[in-house]
Amino acid sequence: MNKWLPVFLFFFFLTFYAKAQTVLINLGTTVVETSPLYTTSDPPWEMKYGPGDSLWMTTKNGKVFRIHPTTGAATLLLDYTANVYTGGEAGMLGMAFHPDFSANPYVYIAYTYPNGGSNQERLSRFTYTGGTLTGETILIDNIAANTTHNGSRLLMLADNTLLMSTGDAANTANPQNMGSLNGKILRINLDGSIPADNPIPGSSLYSFGHRNPQGLMLHSNGKVYSTEHGPNNNDEFQIIEKGRNYGWPNVVGFCDNDMAGETAFCTANNVKEPLASWNPAPAGTWAPSDLIWYAHPSIPELQNSFLVAFLKTEKVRSIRIDAAGEAITSQTDYFVNQWGRLRDITTGPDGSIYIVTNVNPYRVIKIRATGVTPVAISNFKAICNQQKSVLTWTTTTELNNKQFLLYSSTDGVKYDLAATIPSLATAGNSNNSLAYSYTDNTNLSRANFYKLINEDKDGRKKDLGIIASTCRTNDQHFALLPNPAKGQSKLLMTGVTTLMDVKVYNSLGQSVYQNRSNGTVVLPVSKWQPGIYIVTVLNNKAEIVYKNKLVVQ
Numbered sequence: 001m002n003k004w005l006p007v008f009l010f011f012f013f014l015t016f017y018a019k020a021q022t023v024l025i026n027l028g029t030t031v032v033e034t035s036p037l038y039t040t041s042d043p044p045w046e047m048k049y050g051p052g053d054s055l056w057m058t059t060k061n062g063k064v065f066r067i068h069p070t071t072g073a074a075t076l077l078l079d080y081t082a083n084v085y086t087g088g089e090a091g092m093l094g095m096a097f098h099p100d101f102s103a104n105p106y107v108y109i110a111y112t113y114p115n116g117g118s119n120q121e122r123l124s125r126f127t128y129t130g131g132t133l134t135g136e137t138i139l140i141d142n143i144a145a146n147t148t149h150n151g152s153r154l155l156m157l158a159d160n161t162l163l164m165s166t167g168d169a170a171n172t173a174n175p176q177n178m179g180s181l182n183g184k185i186l187r188i189n190l191d192g193s194i195p196a197d198n199p200i201p202g203s204s205l206y207s208f209g210h211r212n213p214q215g216l217m218l219h220s221n222g223k224v225y226s227t228e229h230g231p232n233n234n235d236e237f238q239i240i241e242k243g244r245n246y247g248w249p250n251v252v253g254f255c256d257n258d259m260a261g262e263t264a265f266c267t268a269n270n271v272k273e274p275l276a277s278w279n280p281a282p283a284g285t286w287a288p289s290d291l292i293w294y295a296h297p298s299i300p301e302l303q304n305s306f307l308v309a310f311l312k313t314e315k316v317r318s319i320r321i322d323a324a325g326e327a328i329t330s331q332t333d334y335f336v337n338q339w340g341r342l343r344d345i346t347t348g349p350d351g352s353i354y355i356v357t358n359v360n361p362y363r364v365i366k367i368r369a370t371g372v373t374p375v376a377i378s379n380f381k382a383i384c385n386q387q388k389s390v391l392t393w394t395t396t397t398e399l400n401n402k403q404f405l406l407y408s409s410t411d412g413v414k415y416d417l418a419a420t421i422p423s424l425a426t427a428g429n430s431n432n433s434l435a436y437s438y439t440d441n442t443n444l445s446r447a448n449f450y451k452l453i454n455e456d457k458d459g460r461k462k463d464l465g466i467i468a469s470t471c472r473t474n475d476q477h478f479a480l481l482p483n484p485a486k487g488q489s490k491l492l493m494t495g496v497t498t499l500m501d502v503k504v505y506n507s508l509g510q511s512v513y514q515n516r517s518n519g520t521v522v523l524p525v526s527k528w529q530p531g532i533y534i535v536t537v538l539n540n541k542a543e544i545v546y547k548n549k550l551v552v553q
């Protein structure tokens, strides 16, 4: 059973801003500015917003950089390129910081290294001092490494223990083998010792049955969430619990027998199922890398959701969960095919989001909310010119705009579409003021109301306001109420001093009613067949001063 809710793919448009390479993207009600902060030929792997209000980044070839989150200035803190094994997906990978960094300036790093004829992975602690990382202390060693499936995400927990994910190192015998450190999530104290409350005394094993988890995050609800690469299907999003079996290689995704024997194995081993198991059609994987929880209000479209960066599908998925944090309520994709493969994602205290790409030249992309409204207008006005309403407005910005919908109403309550006015902006995008004018050719001798709505190219609509135009002849005002009418309708005349001829015609042009009045005329609608009638009022020069359709039901 596929448990996840439908995915809503949004198509985003771009427009180039004055600043080179800065791209504005309309997420709905929020326009974000995206710009490359840092570009490098060193392939980034882990990026975290960390101590010193900086971005800290490992690169697969064995370097650690600190990057200024505004200027993009980068400082090389560690060059371990001579010590790191970088075959395939291996290299310098996950990183975490001591929670009390000012007192204990420790940076924890997982990397793979050549060891005789084989390749292995370790977790080490470095000390940040004088702008460099020095004094390596090995905390866990001799984890099998391979060109694929090296896990290596690090996550600091609130109880000052550290989680490290390990992959199966392309050996499916590892994850269910309690004697192997591979295909696991490991948990240690910050000095490398084994926490007393680990599930197996004296062992760093925390959970097992993993294939290649490369996303780990701690939610404020206390739960640890993880993404994991599936084989050629069933990428997973799940909650990591102490001592649980996550099924690999006997189970992929849910315990649903899409691979033979899953339910029996799940029952026998108390397998923890994922919250989502992604199976793109017709077949394949999306390849999730790391994930964060985005709580900042500056981008409401993303606020209070997980953001997962994907490699193969080149997108960020926003995942919302229920109050208990145990079920997914919605999933929406953003930034699809915007920057190529995405290796990691992090966020800073001001709500900026940083993404590292997995395409050379590798880039750190900064995403932040702007004050820009997707479509903003000023000076929405209506005047009456020769009994016709002339509406004008000016756009101050247009992003992804398709058209304006102009609705008309005689009473300010019921509105009907009067016109669609296409955007004047090239491709719907403009940062210049554009002037719009529209004349309603309806002959008016009364007040009329107009509502303006903008519709963008993705079908999103935004109400831009309501305005009234007043067309009166000598301050005379006429109204038919109700209209449509059943049984009775009144013609109201105000400001009329001289007697007027009131004439009503049916749809064949035959006169059905005639009267002379300068006040209220009760029309004998109950005597008329249902249909459309024309009500006219003529002054003493036989000029039509009012003409309107009356619908009799």
Ligand SMILES: [Ca+2]
Binding pocket: 046, 047, 048, 290, 291, 344, 345, 346
């Ligand atoms: Ca990360």
Ligand SMILES: [Ca+2]
Binding pocket: 209, 236, 246, 247, 248, 251, 252, 253, 274
């Ligand atoms: Ca699993």
Ligand SMILES: [Ca+2]
Binding pocket: 251, 252, 253, 254, 255, 256, 257, 258, 259, 262
């Ligand atoms: Ca399954």
